[in-house]
Amino acid sequence: MSVGRCPVRDDFDLVVSGALVVGEHDIEVADVGVTGERIAALAAPGTLRGTRIVEASPGAVLVPGGIDTHTHIAWPIAEGVRSLDDFASATRAAAVSGTTTVIDFVPASGGSLLAAARERMAEAASSLIDYTFHPVIARITPDRLREIPALVDEGLASFKIYTTYDDRLDDGEIRAVMTTVAEAGGLAGFHAENHAILEHARSAVLSDSAAAIDRFPRSRPGSAESAAIGLVTHFARELGAPVYVYHVSGGEALAAIEAAGESGVLVQAETCTHYLVLDDSVYRRPDGWKYVITPPVRDAAAQDRLWDALRAGVLGSVASDHCAYGLEHKLPGAADFTVLPPGAPGLDARIPLLWDHAVTRGRLGLRGFVEVSATGPARTFGMYPRKGVIRVGADADLVLWNPAREWTWPAFEAGWGSDYEPYEGMTGAGLPELTISRGRVVARDGRFTGTEGAGRFVPQRIDVRQWPRRQAARGAGRRPSV
Ligand SMILES: [Zn+2]
Incomplete structure (x- = not known):
């Protein structure tokens, strides 16, 4: 500027x-x-x-609208059961809290990937802000592999592949999909936890104790993440393919990403709000079930490592991994992590919590906040410079902040049907007072003022030349007085 x-x-x-x-x-x-x-x-x-x-008003700060790189809106959480929100209610809460673009997923399906993508696009038509998707690729067939170039052409260019859960691919399938995605100009991304290590760790935990919530982190060790990241970055190096890692939880995963990056692999990765503002003491609380999220929340040292990695550009995005569960889904497993569906709501909390820690408490500063909440995601997922930046010609996705406004969470009524709140009672400062989506004021002072269905699909054109670069130490930027 x-x-x-x-x-x-x-x-x-x-x-x-x-x-x-x-x-x-x-x-x-x-x-x-x-x-x-x-x-x-x-x-x-x-x-x-x-x-x-x-x-x-004096002290107000204008930033690019937030881009959430990882949400599960209206998500199929069991056979015939969806999470409690829909694209209208979830994107309303997103807009109020300072997010103007969400990257959700096309759920895994047994049939045509293109048909599943069209179905998901139709569901998202009620969105109030802009959206795009990472199609999930599970159960490989030659027909489905052949659809990948068509998805990339349509702008559904970033994919999600599981290395665990029932939708996981085996190592050979992962290599095959990465090859096809790279040839099509897309980006393969991973839920990276090694399935065999998880199975072994879980058996070991259950052999000498009950499945109490405080045992949950031991059932999913960081070595499962680093092993899976080691494998997919090995393929990325071999194939000359870019690779993305979803929801990095701590030091072991980071070490694997740093090692890959230093050896020349094109790797981008995100962490999530919960890994940055919570530590594993939550599992010893009576409401520890709220934090059964995969990978688990790690210890306080891991949290410090994640902030360092955000400052250094090793992590380029902070996502919510939002899934609007309710007590009806969670309470039956509240004392047994093996029957709890993992995940938590958080699309609304992501930006205010990130602002509070990054800007108010000074861990990243304004420049760093904008980088990991908007610019980095736009660059990684091929939406830059249309999204993620304040410059002439970009979409007018803007959020005006009042840095002095103090809050006790929840700062707004999310209104998507979840009847519990993972961040309840946390306090901080800084809230959006105005959110603008492509030139329209969609939220003001915690109230939504936009129009259902006004959001649009944003096609992704992955271009690794636009990817955010690592730096020795990211400048802290200017800090508003609070
Ligand atoms: Zn997720």
């Missing part, structure tokens, strides 16, 4: 005036002019006029 003195211009549809703008290159007080769905101008404060003007 380059903000120069210029004559007053008055032809914008919307102007956000006088906020501290986290632009692509600079962080400075500026006016942002929006025409239609796009950012049309960045200019000195007080120089832009338009049909609608939002005067930022």
